[in-house]
Amino acid sequence: MSEQSLNAPGQPKRRLFVEIFLGAGVAASLASFLYPVLRYIFPPETAEATSDTVLAGRVGDLKPNTGKIFRFGSRPALLILTPDGQYSAISAVCTHLNCTVQYRSDLRSVWCACHNGMYTPDGRNISGPPPRPLDKYDVFLKGEEIYVRRQGNA
Amino acid sequence: MDVLGTVRKWLDERIGLHGLVEFMEHKKVPQHRYSHWYFFGGMTLFLFGVQVLTGILLLLYYRPSPNEAYESVEYIMTQVRFGWLIRSIHSWSANLMILTASVHMFSVFFLKAYRKPRELTWLSGMLLLFLLLGFGFSGYLLPWNTLSFFATKVGTDIAGQVPVIGKWISVFLRGGEDVTGATLTRFFGFHVAVLPGIATALVALHVLLVQRFGMSVPPSVEAEWEARPSERREMRFFPNFLLRELMAWYVALAILGGLAAFKPWELGTKADAFASAPPGIRPEWYFMFMFQTLKMIPPKIWIFDGELLGVLGFNAAFVVWVLLPFFDRGPGGRAQRWVTGAGVFALGYVVVMTVYAYFAK
Numbered sequence: 001m002s003e004q005s006l007n008a009p010g011q012p013k014r015r016l017f018v019e020i021f022l023g024a025g026v027a028a029s030l031a032s033f034l035y036p037v038l039r040y041i042f043p044p045e046t047a048e049a050t051s052d053t054v055l056a057g058r059v060g061d062l063k064p065n066t067g068k069i070f071r072f073g074s075r076p077a078l079l080i081l082t083p084d085g086q087y088s089a090i091s092a093v094c095t096h097l098n099c100t101v102q103y104r105s106d107l108r109s110v111w112c113a114c115h116n117g118m119y120t121p122d123g124r125n126i127s128g129p130p131p132r133p134l135d136k137y138d139v140f141l142k143g144e145e146i147y148v149r150r151q152g153n154a
Numbered sequence: 155m156d157v158l159g160t161v162r163k164w165l166d167e168r169i170g171l172h173g174l175v176e177f178m179e180h181k182k183v184p185q186h187r188y189s190h191w192y193f194f195g196g197m198t199l200f201l202f203g204v205q206v207l208t209g210i211l212l213l214l215y216y217r218p219s220p221n222e223a224y225e226s227v228e229y230i231m232t233q234v235r236f237g238w239l240i241r242s243i244h245s246w247s248a249n250l251m252i253l254t255a256s257v258h259m260f261s262v263f264f265l266k267a268y269r270k271p272r273e274l275t276w277l278s279g280m281l282l283l284f285l286l287l288g289f290g291f292s293g294y295l296l297p298w299n300t301l302s303f304f305a306t307k308v309g310t311d312i313a314g315q316v317p318v319i320g321k322w323i324s325v326f327l328r329g330g331e332d333v334t335g336a337t338l339t340r341f342f343g344f345h346v347a348v349l350p351g352i353a354t355a356l357v358a359l360h361v362l363l364v365q366r367f368g369m370s371v372p373p374s375v376e377a378e379w380e381a382r383p384s385e386r387r388e389m390r391f392f393p394n395f396l397l398r399e400l401m402a403w404y405v406a407l408a409i410l411g412g413l414a415a416f417k418p419w420e421l422g423t424k425a426d427a428f429a430s431a432p433p434g435i436r437p438e439w440y441f442m443f444m445f446q447t448l449k450m451i452p453p454k455i456w457i458f459d460g461e462l463l464g465v466l467g468f469n470a471a472f473v474v475w476v477l478l479p480f481f482d483r484g485p486g487g488r489a490q491r492w493v494t495g496a497g498v499f500a501l502g503y504v505v506v507m508t509v510y511a512y513f514a515k
Contacts, residue, residue, distance in 0.1 A: 041326060042322070042325060042326060043325070043329050043330050043336060046330065046331075069428050069429065069430060070428075071428055074332060075332065076427065076428045076429075076430075092430070096453075096461065097307070097308040097311045097312060097448075097461070098307040098308060098310075098311040099304050099307060099308060099431040099435075100304070100428075100429065100430045100431050101430060101431070102430030102431070112431065113430070113431040113432055113433045113434070113435050114304060114308055114431050114435055115445075115448065115449045116449060125453070128453075129448065129449065129451065129452075129453050129460065129461060130453060131453045131454070131459055131460070131461060
């Protein structure tokens, strides 16, 4: 009798209390399993290439109206010697969907084979799907060596 | 007493084998002018089995690292006895499986087999089709050749266009900012562990649901049968339907064997992260309609990025497609005509764009 009077009114509250603590406990343990897994799935950030200047080639490597791919850090870049003898260095990663572009001597333009995107030799997007120009780099010569530098890092 | 009989009796006493045999004898398959479309689901299941077997065989020699992947596939194709055959069958079977699954899906769609109570069967089937595309996309990279390298760059970049979470998806898929050896390792894991696990469970669920509800009879046939009950035809699943299905599997096997023997799958050139994308590069045929659309879309539509609109458009279209059965409000209704119209449009769009892609420059 006394037991019933103690329990009956208190029972829903007690149940709620148990449900909240049990639920929170289960949720907390699930979170403690999931969090490390989520962090594990995404790889640690790698430091960007520290050097802002790379050796792209040597004078004489390129004939006028040709281009070649060189490594700029971990990404490809394109060095072009235009028909009028100017060097131009641009990122070779197409701004459309990431393919690697090439210089087309016959078109005197930079062309992406994946979706027919077209740029001028200094990286301006002129036709096809590319939404933005290619990143442009500064080119300077040190003797016979051609160096390429990220813009804004004089 | 014969050995077989003894074994059978032993098993029967323990697991009630006669129940299974009885069940198979009583299971019926409706027989009508559209019955042959039923075979494509089974053919897809058969090709899935072929993929599992040949995939396990390829695992014996394949090495998932950028320095060894291409060479190990080359080794399989040139040194290992019948390696060329196993690898060609795996590649061709993957393509045929996507074809038979697509035919299966469109036949289910136009014969309205997704109607209540079969919505879950449709959903599990659509999930399986997406998994197949995932298998295709991840498996394509594994030989680490030029084509697959750029296809993966483009594909993961498209995933990266999704607003807000795109960047995370792309990093998660690539295992970093760019497509590298880390991507190859990941795709290998997806291709041989994650996807097969999920796919096997889903196939089991899909087949179980088909079993639970039986084969759907198209509404037009159902109406005729209701008007003239004497025309209702059924055949026994075992052995009548199963034997016919086996013949369909043989046809699939013959096509597969022919393709693998006379058109062995090419290996191409090894991927080089510092080489330009080669001219004439394009994805597998089943991605062609999307490829062509993305190629034709202008970079800017009003103030929006054309690419993004294209990608979002396809995503929205797929979601609507998956949910179409829920818009279908039964025979004769306006909703049903819209659903059928959407199906005709989708099929037409995919076919026309695919054909156009192969003729366009």
